[in-house]
Amino acid sequence: MSGDVNTQVQTAYQALVDDAVAQKAQFDQSPLPKIHIGMATCGIASGALETQAAFEEALADRGVEALVHTVGCFGHCYAEPVVIIDHPDSGFPPILYPEVTPGKAKMLVKLFLEEGDPRFEHIMGATVENEMIPSVTEFARFNREKRVIMDRCGRIDPEKIHEYIADGGYGALVAALGDAPEAILDVIEASGLRGRGGAGFPTAIKWRAARDAAGADKLIICNADEGDPGAYMDRTLLESNPHQVIEGMLLAALAVGAKQGLFYVRAEYPLAVRILTLAVEQARESGLLGDNILGSGFSFDINLFQGSGAFVCGEETALIRSVEGFRGMPRHRPPYPVERGLDGRPTVINNVKTLATVPTIVEKGADWFRSIGTADSPGTAVFSVVGNVTHPGLVEIPMGVTLRELIFDICGGIPNKKAFKAVQIGGPSGGCLSDEFLDTPVDFDALTRAGAMMGSGGMVVMDEDACMVDVSRYFLDFTQKESCGKCTFCRIGTRHLLDILRRLTKGEGREGDIEQLETLSRAVKKGSLCGLGKTAPNPVLTSLAYFRDEYEAHIKEGRCPGRSCRALTAFYIDLDKCARGCDACVGCCPVEAVFTTSNRKKGIDQELCVKCGECMVACPPEYDAVVKISPAHLVPIIERPPEKKG
Numbered sequence: 001m002s003g004d005v006n007t008q009v010q011t012a013y014q015a016l017v018d019d020a021v022a023q024k025a026q027f028d029q030s031p032l033p034k035i036h037i038g039m040a041t042c043g044i045a046s047g048a049l050e051t052q053a054a055f056e057e058a059l060a061d062r063g064v065e066a067l068v069h070t071v072g073c074f075g076h077c078y079a080e081p082v083v084i085i086d087h088p089d090s091g092f093p094p095i096l097y098p099e100v101t102p103g104k105a106k107m108l109v110k111l112f113l114e115e116g117d118p119r120f121e122h123i124m125g126a127t128v129e130n131e132m133i134p135s136v137t138e139f140a141r142f143n144r145e146k147r148v149i150m151d152r153c154g155r156i157d158p159e160k161i162h163e164y165i166a167d168g169g170y171g172a173l174v175a176a177l178g179d180a181p182e183a184i185l186d187v188i189e190a191s192g193l194r195g196r197g198g199a200g201f202p203t204a205i206k207w208r209a210a211r212d213a214a215g216a217d218k219l220i221i222c223n224a225d226e227g228d229p230g231a232y233m234d235r236t237l238l239e240s241n242p243h244q245v246i247e248g249m250l251l252a253a254l255a256v257g258a259k260q261g262l263f264y265v266r267a268e269y270p271l272a273v274r275i276l277t278l279a280v281e282q283a284r285e286s287g288l289l290g291d292n293i294l295g296s297g298f299s300f301d302i303n304l305f306q307g308s309g310a311f312v313c314g315e316e317t318a319l320i321r322s323v324e325g326f327r328g329m330p331r332h333r334p335p336y337p338v339e340r341g342l343d344g345r346p347t348v349i350n351n352v353k354t355l356a357t358v359p360t361i362v363e364k365g366a367d368w369f370r371s372i373g374t375a376d377s378p379g380t381a382v383f384s385v386v387g388n389v390t391h392p393g394l395v396e397i398p399m400g401v402t403l404r405e406l407i408f409d410i411c412g413g414i415p416n417k418k419a420f421k422a423v424q425i426g427g428p429s430g431g432c433l434s435d436e437f438l439d440t441p442v443d444f445d446a447l448t449r450a451g452a453m454m455g456s457g458g459m460v461v462m463d464e465d466a467c468m469v470d471v472s473r474y475f476l477d478f479t480q481k482e483s484c485g486k487c488t489f490c491r492i493g494t495r496h497l498l499d500i501l502r503r504l505t506k507g508e509g510r511e512g513d514i515e516q517l518e519t520l521s522r523a524v525k526k527g528s529l530c531g532l533g534k535t536a537p538n539p540v541l542t543s544l545a546y547f548r549d550e551y552e553a554h555i556k557e558g559r560c561p562g563r564s565c566r567a568l569t570a571f572y573i574d575l576d577k578c579a580r581g582c583d584a585c586v587g588c589c590p591v592e593a594v595f596t597t598s599n600r601k602k603g604i605d606q607e608l609c610v611k612c613g614e615c616m617v618a619c620p621p622e623y624d625a626v627v628k629i630s631p632a633h634l635v636p637i638i639e640r641p642p643e644k645k646g
Contacts, residue, residue, distance in 0.1 A: 152241045
């Protein structure tokens with residue numbers, strides 16, 4: 001880039017920065033209290049819109065002045081709706097409040113904003129006795145994390161581009177506009193960045209292949225087709241900080257020589273689609289997308305394509321077929337998409353998290369990025385941790401942190417004093433790892449050696465009550481339904497695997513089923529074309545490797561050790577614990593299977609019981625009289641007394 005053009009770019013960008021800083025300063029320098037409300041899907045689903053309305057109504061009714069600021073996801077998804085109140089005149093640091101209902105919002109306006117009482121009992125992590133309020137950064141969710149991708153999530157309003165620019169956004173792009181494309185490729189290669197979509201393929205190799213491919217009409221696609229059960233990392237990033245992903249696409253386009261970009265987003269993500277559409281429009285209006293960006297001579301624009309929700313369309317070639325208007329089905333490679341992709345054009349396809357990482361690498365350098373994580377897996381990993389864990393939500397950790405630290409130290413461990421049994425890593429095609437792997441570092445290679453995989457970042461934690469046979473059945477049911485049907489091994493093999501697992505969970509196991517599961521699983525992995533089929537048997541193989549005794553119990557004893565399979569489980573009332581006269585279980589039973597004995601204690605009619613478990617939920621914890629046991633152990637059976645006539 002010539003000196004005159006570079007000066008023009010810097011001048012145009014500085015004008016954007018000056019305007020953004022001026023707008024942001026009106027908010028930051030205001031002496032009024034600031035109420036930050038998390039408004040990603042997790043917050044809205046928990047009632048954040050109603051909480052916002054309650055704050056605004058209470059402020060108006062009481063004549064209190066404060067600024068309401070909507071932001072993205074804080075990561076504390078278990079505590080939504082999450083609100084941070086920064087009250088400069090109170091003498092307190094910014095305070096994080098969990099589970100802020102409309103009623104609690106009105107209370108905080110009156111007692112805190114108006115009267116100065118922060119209500120210690122409602123503050124996350126506060127010590128009421130010592131009246132100590134922890135800083136937001138002291139929570140395990142933050143102080144044990146290393147936020148690179150999620151750094152701005154929960155800090156900025158994703159619908160206001162000036163907040164991203166005022167925080168340094170698009171600065172990496174402006175710096176790169178003055179460099180040769182080779183410089184961007186060099187820094188990405190030196191950083192060791194690997195794709196965050198699951199495979200962990202080196203990003204620089206993919207980009208160089210696209211740059212060297214024949215044809216000038218090249219394309220960048222952001223793969224936001226997130227379909228793993230329990231995974232919502234990509235969705236949250238797009239809802240909380242879309243401009244960082246757009247900037248990453250711009251840098252990728254500079255590196256490979258692309259002029260057009262495409263977001264492939266699930267239609268089931270309406271909030272992400274709306275925010276991303278707005279972000280693209282704002283970037284275009286600001287001269288950061290379109291023709292002659294900031295006067296640099298570089299042109300690049302982005303469109304959106306809404307996918308219909310097929311899990312297989314997360315695979316590159318199936319995604320391309322979907323965009324072209326065909327049924328999403330993978331094809332043989334080579335040629336790879338970087339050689340001949342969408343409409344025959346060289347196409348780079350990167351995950352949301354991969355592209356969101358690029359601006360920070362370009363800004364801070366490869367050495368900085370390599371200082372985080374491990375030698376072969378530098379940087380951070382974003383996980384959505386769900387299941388039987390005390391503090392589920394989004395976590396960004398340096399690669400190399402152990403599963404034990406992630407599950408127990410950061411996410412609070414297993415609730416209800418239950419023991420840890422397994423963790424499913426890598427989505428429905430990942431592996432189920434037992435407690436012997438808790439000290440395994442979280443990185444691409446270590447997880448693969450353990451029999452799992454990094455995947456896109458979904459993590460399901462299971463406690464002692466989980467049945468690993470049923471867990472395998474659940475994930476096989478998902479992948480079997482999502483199979484596109486192109487490969488015989490995947491289409492028919494996963495069906496046979498699922499049929500066997502269903503029989504096992506019904507107590508209909510046969511000798512030889514375990515060997516059949518192993519043989520079929522290896523055949524499906526070997527004979528399938530794409531990653532869906534090649535990894536679909538992973539839950540079966542890993543659970544067989546680490547929990548084989550549970551399969552044997554289902555087959556040889558007709559027993560479910562986790563007391564999870566309905567056909568192999570019965571609900572029973574312990575008469576020694578049952579409270580005389582308590583009718584909690586009677587009122588909740590949908591089929592009137594719970595009856596009262598002559599001494600006012602309760603029993604369950606096993607012929608009527610549908611095993612819904614509502615009686616166990618309804619039983620007061622001080623009694624804990626309802627237990628789940630194997631039907632074979634249901635002795636003595638209490639018979640329902642005869643109905644009185646008349």
